[in-house]
Structure formats: C-alpha cells, structure tokens
Amino acid sequence: MVEMEAIGPLLHAGLMLADLGAEVIRVIRPVPVGADDGNDDANAGMLRGRTEVAVDLTDPDGLSRLRDLVGRADVLMEGFRPGTMEKLGLGPEVWAERNPGLIYGRMTGWGQQGPLARTAGHDINYLALSGALGQLGPAFGPPTPPLNLVGNFGGGSMFLLVGILSALHERQRTGHGQVVDAAMADGASSLTALVRSWQHAGRWSTRRGTNLLDGSAPFYRAYECADGGFVAVGALEDVFYDRLIRGLGLDPAALPNRWDTTNWGALTELIGQLFVSRDRDAWAEVFEELDACVTPVLTLREATLHDHALQREAFVDAGGFPMPAAAPRMGSSRGAAPPPGRADVDAALSRWDGPRRRVTPGD
Numbered sequence: 001m002v003e004m005e006a007i008g009p010l011l012h013a014g015l016m017l018a019d020l021g022a023e024v025i026r027v028i029r030p031v032p033v034g035a036d037d038g039n040d041d042a043n044a045g046m047l048r049g050r051t052e053v054a055v056d057l058t059d060p061d062g063l064s065r066l067r068d069l070v071g072r073a074d075v076l077m078e079g080f081r082p083g084t085m086e087k088l089g090l091g092p093e094v095w096a097e098r099n100p101g102l103i104y105g106r107m108t109g110w111g112q113q114g115p116l117a118r119t120a121g122h123d124i125n126y127l128a129l130s131g132a133l134g135q136l137g138p139a140f141g142p143p144t145p146p147l148n149l150v151g152n153f154g155g156g157s158m159f160l161l162v163g164i165l166s167a168l169h170e171r172q173r174t175g176h177g178q179v180v181d182a183a184m185a186d187g188a189s190s191l192t193a194l195v196r197s198w199q200h201a202g203r204w205s206t207r208r209g210t211n212l213l214d215g216s217a218p219f220y221r222a223y224e225c226a227d228g229g230f231v232a233v234g235a236l237e238d239v240f241y242d243r244l245i246r247g248l249g250l251d252p253a254a255l256p257n258r259w260d261t262t263n264w265g266a267l268t269e270l271i272g273q274l275f276v277s278r279d280r281d282a283w284a285e286v287f288e289e290l291d292a293c294v295t296p297v298l299t300l301r302e303a304t305l306h307d308h309a310l311q312r313e314a315f316v317d318a319g320g321f322p323m324p325a326a327a328p329r330m331g332s333s334r335g336a337a338p339p340p341g342r343a344d345v346d347a348a349l350s351r352w353d354g355p356r357r358r359v360t361p362g363d
Helices: 009-019 060-071 092-098 123-130 149-174 184-190 193-200 238-248 261-275 280-287 300-305 307-311 345-351
Strands: 002-004 024-028 050-054 075-078 103-108 179-183 220-224 230-234 294-296 315-317 322-324 341-343
Touching: 002 009, 009 024, 009 050, 009 075, 009 103, 009 149, 024 060, 050 345, 060 092, 060 345, 075 149, 103 149, 123 149, 123 184, 149 179, 149 184, 179 184, 220 261, 230 280, 238 261, 238 280, 280 294, 300 307, 341 345
Parallel strands: 002 024, 002 075, 024 050, 050 341, 075 103, 103 179
Antiparallel strands: 220 230, 230 294, 315 322
16 A cells, blocks of 8 residues: 555554555655654654655656556555645546556545635534534533544544445455545544434434533533542443442432433532542542443543553553554454554565556456
C-alpha cells in the first residue's frame, strides 16, 4: 500500500493497515532544514509499521519514480483536495491500464463532488454540517466537539478503511480496482443514524442536553467526586440501575420514576451529592464488584496502567511513551509492526520487484 503524506484520518488509516499486516510505504515530501513545523515529532507515535520515502512532487523524476511505486501497489491512499492528484498526473484514470487492480482511496472532508468539495474545513465543520455537532454538549451554551474522534477518525479513517477492505474483497470477484471516495462529513452523518431513527420515533428531542445518551439522564452521565476526579455512570438497564442505587446506599422505593424526565433534575442533584462525598477511587472500589456500569474516568496515563489494559497488553512502547496497541485482535493472522524507517524509492521498489499477481475473477 502507498500512503501519501497527510495528517489526521489518513495518518490513522495507515497506522491501522500497518498494524493489521499491510506493507505500507508512506510517501513524504522532502523538508528543507529549518522548515519542520513540528508535526513529525507530534505524530511520531502514529508512524509505526511503515517505511517512509521522500519524493519531491515538483520534480519530474520524482513523480516518475512514484508512478513506478504506485504501479506495483494494491492500494493508494491520498488526502489532498479534489483535483490535486490529477494535476500531478496521478489521478485514478492513469491506472486503468497500468494497474487496473489498484484500489484508490481518497480521504477528504467534503467528498470529491459537491459545492463544498474544494472548500477548507476541519473536524468541527464536518460535524456541524452533518447534524452531529448539534447533538453534543449541555443544554445551555454552545455545542461541544468530541475532540477529533467523530469526524477525523470515526467518520473519516474508519470509513476509508471499510471502503478499501470492501474494494479489495470485490476485486477478488472482478479483478478490478475502484475509487473509494471517503468524506468525513458523510461518515459523521452515517454515525447519526441511531439518533435520527430515535428522533423520527419520538424518542429523541430536538433540544440538546435533554436526551438519554447526551449526558442529561441521571443514570447516564459523569459525576464529580470529592478529589476533583469523575466517575462515569452508564446504568441504562434496570438491573444496573438497581445496583447503582444499592452502591450509593439509597432506598429505591423512596426515589421518583427515573424515566420521567421531569424527575431528572432532582435525581441528578441527589446522586451528585453522594458522589461528591468521596474520592473517585473510593467509589471505584465500591462499584468494582457490583457490575453496575460505573467506572472511574481515567486520564490518558492512568488508562495505560489499568489492570485490564495491562493484562490485554492494550498499549505498546513507542520510543519512551505508550501508544494503543494494534486493534482489533485477530484470531490467527498477526500483523508485523516494525519500527518506522526511511528508505529511498529504489529500495522500496526492490521489495516489490517481480511480476505482480493479477487477481482474476474466481481467484
């Protein structure tokens, strides 16, 4: 696979594919001395498992060598604005004869077509126009972006990966590659499917901060503790709610109906007063054996030290700091994750020399 240099979702997609065992060559631009903006250092933890080759896209010889590399690849991933690859002579039409089995993954914010296709944007903008952002945050005040998890990664890289893997599977039947047009706005919109369905059925209010899963329900939200830490409560089902109440030392018969939203304010205040009476870890100990869907809210560092993460080896050393290990876990196949390295195009091509196995229908 060839990954054209980019940040955000394409960087994450390359990491995922390398972790799952793909041989990914990441094409980067030569950076003159003193021109580094610091992104390489900041993104170092996401570069594992790939070989990097520097190619000057303004140099005809560099473009020629890049064409040789893509001509041998199964997958090309790029995240430029629509039309950029075509201007470089690397658009999808180039490979119809030269590499007809190529899967051409395109990652953008708005997609390859439409009035916004060539417009700039960031995660928060894609969430805004998809309708997702309007559902996030408290009832009063502005919507709150959920880091870059929903647009860049949930709606971006993961949808690109689904498209690429689907296209590879389809190639087994037809022998032909295809373009995968992955847009973060489309992916974020797809992730709102349940909320849209619930809204249509009258189970989701158009008013932010008044719904079951948006942090409004007293049994599905985070509470502050005495030490400034937080616990997360996800006691949706009756069995877990009963255990929550028992762990808090409350009498269920004395509590109002939790499904009546007019009672949510009073219940939230009552439960909140109890949680703030003890430290976070003290409450974690109380609920550890109750199986009530109550967990401490951990920092990024604390998450790497949790017993469950340690036993599953959920984090790996990335040169002095922890990073998430490969996910998902595969039953029989294992992906290699060599340290990141640099090579020139010729060295990369030498690994892909020889006739490529052309997939034909029925293989």
